[in-house]
Amino acid sequence: MSATGSLLSDLECRACCTRADPAGPAGVCPTCGQALLATYDLDRLEPNAWRRGLSGREPSLWKYAELLPVAATESIASLGEPTTPVIPLGAGAEFAGIDLLLKDDGGLPTGSFKARGMAVAVSRAREIGLRRLYVPSAGNAGVALAAYGARAGVRVRIYLPEDTPAPMKAAARGYGAEVRLLPGTLREVGAEARRAEQGSGSFDMSTMREPYRVEGKKTMGLEIYERMSPDRMPDAIVYPTGGGTGLVGMYKAFSELRQLGLLEKAPRLVAVQPAGCAPIVRALREGSPRAEPWESPSTIAPGLLVPAPFASERVLEAVRGSGGTGVTVSDSEIARAVGELARRHGISASPEGAATYAALPSLVREQRLRAGERVLLYNTGSGLPFVGAAWPGRDEPPSP
Ligand SMILES: Cc1ncc(COP(=O)(O)O)c(C=O)c1O
Ligand SMILES: [Zn+2]
Numbered sequence: 001m002s003a004t005g006s007l008l009s010d011l012e013c014r015a016c017c018t019r020a021d022p023a024g025p026a027g028v029c030p031t032c033g034q035a036l037l038a039t040y041d042l043d044r045l046e047p048n049a050w051r052r053g054l055s056g057r058e059p060s061l062w063k064y065a066e067l068l069p070v071a072a073t074e075s076i077a078s079l080g081e082p083t084t085p086v087i088p089l090g091a092g093a094e095f096a097g098i099d100l101l102l103k104d105d106g107g108l109p110t111g112s113f114k115a116r117g118m119a120v121a122v123s124r125a126r127e128i129g130l131r132r133l134y135v136p137s138a139g140n141a142g143v144a145l146a147a148y149g150a151r152a153g154v155r156v157r158i159y160l161p162e163d164t165p166a167p168m169k170a171a172a173r174g175y176g177a178e179v180r181l182l183p184g185t186l187r188e189v190g191a192e193a194r195r196a197e198q199g200s201g202s203f204d205m206s207t208m209r210e211p212y213r214v215e216g217k218k219t220m221g222l223e224i225y226e227r228m229s230p231d232r233m234p235d236a237i238v239y240p241t242g243g244g245t246g247l248v249g250m251y252k253a254f255s256e257l258r259q260l261g262l263l264e265k266a267p268r269l270v271a272v273q274p275a276g277c278a279p280i281v282r283a284l285r286e287g288s289p290r291a292e293p294w295e296s297p298s299t300i301a302p303g304l305l306v307p308a309p310f311a312s313e314r315v316l317e318a319v320r321g322s323g324g325t326g327v328t329v330s331d332s333e334i335a336r337a338v339g340e341l342a343r344r345h346g347i348s349a350s351p352e353g354a355a356t357y358a359a360l361p362s363l364v365r366e367q368r369l370r371a372g373e374r375v376l377l378y379n380t381g382s383g384l385p386f387v388g389a390a391w392p393g394r395d396e397p398p399s400p
Contacts, residue, residue: 002073004065007040011211015313022069025128028209035208035311038069038215040256047260054226059083061116061219067256068120068219069212075127077152079109081119083223086376089345096364097371101234102341102357103224106348106382110171112303113220113246113380114144120216121205122148131155132202136190138242138302139168140381145205146177157202159193161185164302167385185297187308207245208311214249221253224376225263234267234376236324236369238359240352241271241280242306244315246380251318267376269324270368271315272359274299274331277307280315281326289313300331300391301351303380325368332393333358338383339394351386353379 011020013029013036020026020036029036045066057063061081070076084107089100105113118141125133134157135145142158149156156177160169161184172179180196182189190206197204207213228234239246247269254266273281277297283290291312299305309315319326329337334351337358341347349357356377363369 004062004068004070004073004076006068006071007042007044007066008038008069008071009041010039011036012039013037014317022211023128025130025203026211027204035314036211037252037314038211040067042256042259045260047262051262061119061216061223064219064222067222069215070120070123070127072127076123077126077148078119078123079115079147079151081108081115084108086224086227087345087347089377095360098364098369099374100360100377101374102345102347102377102379103220104347104379105220106350106353106379110140110144110147111382111384112140112144112350113217114140115148116219117141117207117213117216117245118144118148118205121210121212122152122154124212125203125205126152126154130203132200133205134159134193134197134202135205136186136193138186138305139164139385140303141207142177142179143168143171143175146172146175149177150175157197159189161189161302165385165389185305185307187293187306206310207243208248208314214245214252217246217249218253220246220378221250222257224250224267225253225257229263232374233263235373236268236270237376237378238270238272238356238363239378240301240304240355240380241273241315241326242304242352243309244271244280244311244318246378247271247318248311248314251322254322266322269319269322270359270363271319271324271326272355273326273328274301274304274334274355275328276331277305278326278328279307279309280312280319281328283312283316284319284326290316299334300389301334301355303350303352304355327359327363327368329355329358330393331391335391335393338386342383347379348383349379350381350383351391353377353381
């Protein structure tokens, strides 16, 4: 067996400080039921040597092995998770003097950033002996789990809302997963999946209900740091927020880098949500410690249809702790942004990713982004599964 160099030391609940052993299967905090997060022996890393060594490693998320939870290289189930591009969209008057960039995760295996979390979580699940996994998903996470489950040789069952885009249902089935379709949003689907699986011996891979998907998402922040620090770090990262795991992951990356003395200041994290389902933005505006469930949620962006984010305390901590903010966009603004990103920039964005572009005018108008700042939009997924989708406000033939 060859060691990855992982410095994983513990699992920790930030709400009640309970610690848990990472050696075996772990779900939520055994004391209070909130999310468990991984901690690392950062003292054992020589920060500057590590930083310098990164450029000589394979350009894949596994290059950050010390800060990931997988201990043995043999455990890794990889589909070749490449470092994703950062594409300049321009500066100057068009964007109110903002230097605008877009990080595009559409080229990851299965077409979305969900590959990051699932590559790491499935590898770790296999390492600790789990053989059957399930997940309730809005689509992308299910497809990613199906693919990595196939790669790792573990059995997978996916619970999807009935109205999940057809290409995602077909893709999950195509990878050999068992797919169950249920009525309602992710909230109802998740509750029913957990009820149905109780006592089945299958492990719940729901985001933040197991500790390792967020570790994979952390690599979004690590890649931004490696590529852009020290001189080109973005002042703000604009992120399409559903469950908010990406925000928690990036914030965790920047916090660990700060602990290592490699980063002075984390970028401000800006949560974008659709006006029809914005529990995190509402909690930010109201100053609440957690998000309350959103009644009658609706949006054309399936990954943002998360009316009751499980780990909202952690998501709010990430946005507030970074000095960030939250903003909503309408479905027609999202649809228009998908078209504009395709026509003007050649970018195939998911509606979720395009929501970040749609949020720019109001962020600028309200001075939450300012002239001279460098701002990174996060496109979390490819637009391909949505080609031909008939959206209200879609102003052009479907994007490429
Ligand atoms: C393409 C896409 N973007 C964003 C999200 C929201 O992700 P997060 O849980 O990190 O908020 C999802 C979740 O399904 C998604 O599929
Ligand atoms: Zn706890």
